[in-house]
Amino acid sequence: MIIDSHQHFWKYRPERDVWIDETMGVLKRDFLPKDLASVLEGQGIDGCVAVQADQSEQETEFLLQCAEEYTFIKGVVGWVDLCDTNLEERLSYFTKNPLLKGFRHIAQAEEDDYFLREKVQRGIAMLSKYQLTFDLLIYPQQLPSAIVLVKKFPKQKFVLDHIAKPAIRSEIPEFWRSQIQQLAKNKNVFCKLSGMVTEAPTQGFKNEDFTPYMEHVFHCFGPERILFGSDWPVCLLASDYKKVFGLVQNFISSFDKRTQAGILGENAIAFYNL
Numbered sequence: 094m095i096i097d098s099h100q101h102f103w104k105y106r107p108e109r110d111v112w113i114d115e116t117m118g119v120l121k122r123d124f125l126p127k128d129l130a131s132v133l134e135g136q137g138i139d140g141c142v143a144v145q146a147d148q149s150e151q152e153t154e155f156l157l158q159c160a161e162e163y164t165f166i167k168g169v170v171g172w173v174d175l176c177d178t179n180l181e182e183r184l185s186y187f188t189k190n191p192l193l194k195g196f197r198h199i200a201q202a203e204e205d206d207y208f209l210r211e212k213v214q215r216g217i218a219m220l221s222k223y224q225l226t227f228d229l230l231i232y233p234q235q236l237p238s239a240i241v242l243v244k245k246f247p248k249q250k251f252v253l254d255h256i257a258k259p260a261i262r263s264e265i266p267e268f269w270r271s272q273i274q275q276l277a278k279n280k281n282v283f284c285k286l287s288g289m290v291t292e293a294p295t296q297g298f299k300n301e302d303f304t305p306y307m308e309h310v311f312h313c314f315g316p317e318r319i320l321f322g323s324d325w326p327v328c329l330l331a332s333d334y335k336k337v338f339g340l341v342q343n344f345i346s347s348f349d350k351r352t353q354a355g356i357l358g359e360n361a362i363a364f365y366n367l
Contacts, residue, residue, distance in 0.1 A: 096167065097133065097141040098361040099254065099287045099322025102126060102159055109147060117330060124326045126163040132325070132334050133165060139358070140167040142322075142365055144228065144254075145197050148172050153187060160192040167367040168194035170228055175216025188223045194365040195226030195250075201258070205235050208242040217242065221249045226365060229282075230254045236272035243279045250281055252364060255288025255324065256310055262294070265305050277313035283364050284314045286341050286356070287322030290331040298331070300343050307344045316352040320361045 103110065104123050113120045133141065143156045143166050153171030160166040173183050173196050187193045200207050207213060220227055229239050229251055236257055243251050253276065259269040276282055289303050311319060321341045328337045345353050361367065 094139045094358045094362065095137060096321075096358040096361040096367065097138055097323045097325070098252075098320040098365070099144050099285050100129065100141050100325040101146045101327065102129075102143055102156065103146055104155075119329050120326060126159050126166060129325065130163065130165060136335060136338050138338070140165045140367070142166075142168045142170060142194070142361065142367070144170040145172040148199060150174075150183070153193070157190050157192055166192075167362075168192060168365045170195045170197050170226070170365075172196060172198065176212040177216075180216050181219055184219060184223045184225065188225070193225075194367070195228065196220065197228035197230055197254075199230055200235065201230050201232050206238055207235070208238040214242070214245065217246055217249060221246065224366070226250045226252060228252050228254050229257075231257055233257050233259050233266065233269045233272065236269070236276060240272065240276050240279070243276065243282050247279070247281055250283075250364060251279075252283040252285060252320065254285050254322075255292075256284060256286065256306060258288060258292055259306065260294075261289060261292045261298070261302055261306065263302075265309065270309060273309060274313050277310075277318075280318075282314075283318040283320060283360065284310050285320045285322040286310065286344075287320075288324040288327070290328055290337055290340070291324070293331060300340055303340060304344060307341075316348070316355055317360060319356050320364065321357050 102125055105121055143159060145152050156169040156171055160169050169192050171193060177183060231239055259266055286307060293302060323334055323337050325334055345356055
């Protein structure tokens with residue numbers, strides 16, 4: 094089974110979706126399950142994981158409703174306030190729906206010490222009790238604090254989104270390289286091959302531009318902790334779905350069938366308990 098481990102849905106609202114600026118005109122519209130269904134079918138993809146794009150419980154409810162209506166949505170990564178004094182009550186409420194698999198916070202918009210804050214760590218500590226995952230959405234400079242976090246909670250399942258969003262250049266940044274290596278030493282952390290095309294300098298990228306980055310991720314995390322994700326519709330800023338999927342397909346084409354099946358779906362099924 095092929096699973097897209099990372100995509101988004103939204104009903105566009107300018108006053109809410111302020112992160113979609115004037116350079117992102119292609120994203121200024123609704124993106125709903127009915128829009129993605131034919132795209133997945135066209136690529137032979139069996140299902141997906143819907144990930145939050147707005148930081149509200151309403152977002153979580155919206156995604157769960159989408160998943161209940163469209164069976165190809167196999168799981169939801171929602172949002173909840175990790176610092177809420179009633180967090181356990183909220184986790185108990187949301188986990189009544191088996192389609193809720195985990196949570197994410199847009200930590201890339203926070204200070205670099207976000208994961209070191211006591212209230213945040215108190216919230217993270219509750220997730221494993223409910224067998225919930227946590228997506229790490231960060232920039233390279235936030236990797237050190239993420240490493241501290243995942244070491245502190247070895248029983249919590251984490252996944253790194255978008256390989257930490259390094260700038261895709263001909264020479265891999267040494268800081269990103271070394272920090273990815275350190276993060277991957279923690280076996281409770283997985284990594285998504287996603288969100289890379291929007292970090293390339295131009296739309297005229299070649300598959301080979303991303304190969305050194307994917308090779309490093311593969312070397313560090315190994316074949317059983319890597320997941321394919323499209324980051325649709327955000328990927329449309331730089332490319333189309335077919336090319337994004339083809340980027341990963343091309344990279345793993347020389348791997349054995351078991352490894353390919355893992356990266357394209359089985360690892361996502363295991364991580365998110367789909």
